[in-house]
Amino acid sequence: MDNPTDLTAWLSLEWFMPSSWKAFTWENPAFLWGIGAVPLLFLFRWLWRYRFNQKLPVAMTQKDLHVSPLTLFRLLPEFLLMFAMVFICVALARPQRTNEKVEQWTEGIDIMIGLDISQSMEISDLVPNRLEAAKDVARNFISGRLQDRIGIVVFSGDAFSLAPLTTDYDLLKSYLNEINFEMIETRGTAIGSALGVVTNRMSESEAKSKVCILLSDGDNNGGNIDPITAAELAAAYGIKIYTIVVGKEGQVPAGKDFFGRPIMMDNTVDETTMRKIAKIGGGEFFRATDNKALSQVFTRIDQFEKAEIKETRFKDTYDYYFVYLQWAVLCFLLWLAMKSTFLSNVLQD
Template identity: 50%
Template structure:
């Protein structure tokens, strides 16, 4: 803050920037000259007059005569500044801080052999990775982790807000990362619950992407879904692929392609207080993630903080200064000793 004796405190910009706590004191400022008129009216009859002949030594204004007005002007300015100080000028600056309550999201991606089917382009797994990447880029301040599973489940990336790190892990996902064959949905869900059970997030979400064909693992998917509900983890399930039975010719044999088991995923979503989605192509898979993105929005709250700075002391100091000048000049040649 500038020194109190700076003349900048009387500029228009500074005065305009103030908020006045008691503005009604400012309404008394026009009456200050009226006080001097009243004083003059009451003392007019009691004034002592001495008739003398006075000739100015100089033409024009006599500056010595004008100095007699210093004392009453200082008194008037002092009173005005006291009123300004009583009005309590303040500068109030408001700041709005937005606090976001992040969501803990665990992506569970099936990398079993059935995810290599090409009913999505270029295959189910690559389509899931692409849309998962788009989903991550649309989140804000959420902690996101990745779990991959086939015959067993592996925590690939813990919950983090480093989205670039997540992109790197997504790019590295390959079917051969887990040599154990099968699809352990229950185990994957159990790993996700274990990762999120001690987190402090207000909302915990597991997004399971699979063809729904649970063929391995030590934990039943139904039990894992009940466990997720107990720890407050909401489970969304997405089945990728379609249910149309296809047959792929291999030499002279006809081999049925991998089919999507919707029943298992629907049951998991129901038990996990989530929702089941079906994605039969790349476009619908993207729409599914957009729906989840809308459902699980980041909750935010605005906190307004007010920084209040009082400046009444500046004008009070000026008032004291003018009053001291008025007192100091009262018994000098600047005052009219005949009136006092």
């Protein structure tokens, strides 16, 4: 719609369209009842005049009686006055339009995901195996974050930073897709080394909250840094550590033989070390023995580590009462002009 502050924009008939009125909010909606009262007032006025105005009997023959459309013009001044009063009611109701803009932001959290890619993560007690199940829930976790910087560290017998802290979630997901068991040649599970790399990556972070999610089968047997010492160092830098042990203990499937039968092997899990790491890091320890449990663990961590979302609202309110006030003045001036014309008086008489 045209800007009503323009000199001629108020003349547009679009101001009377239902779509325009639906877009309005009304500061004084009670005056809208006057729109319905105005026609009733004029109807009462016409009935009063018809009943009590002086009438002069005139004798005329039937052939002298003619009905002409011109006689309807005598009603035009009355309608102009009626519309002027209707427009005054609309103006008094004060139609407005409000444009609301909402800005959301958060200070964000720095999160490093430490992902075990040792050979034991190839065990298929989770579907299709432990590593792929972990990658899947990690992708979902990343998708649910807002403005948080996230990085990835992978480890087996050694550890390295796969992705630095970033808000490019598509890039992180592409890195997750490329993770495989051949990325690190050194065999074993170096949990201490992984925590060391995480601490190095987050040591210069100025985020209000720094979090490490360490996911492994829990049996540290590699690297040259003691996991407990590495956890204490991470805690000194204000890094909260959540530890997740994936997989079952005892007999677990480790592939299939030539005939398609599952090959079972013994699996042990060092929960004690992972529990100590979580306690030192001020986080929590979790155990996930299947895909559903692993997904629930990441959901819980997602709920724990939510940054406060701040919101600012801007409202721009525009008044449009003067549009209808100008129409009221126009109708009133036309009523004054036509009321005083010779034609109107003749038709009225």
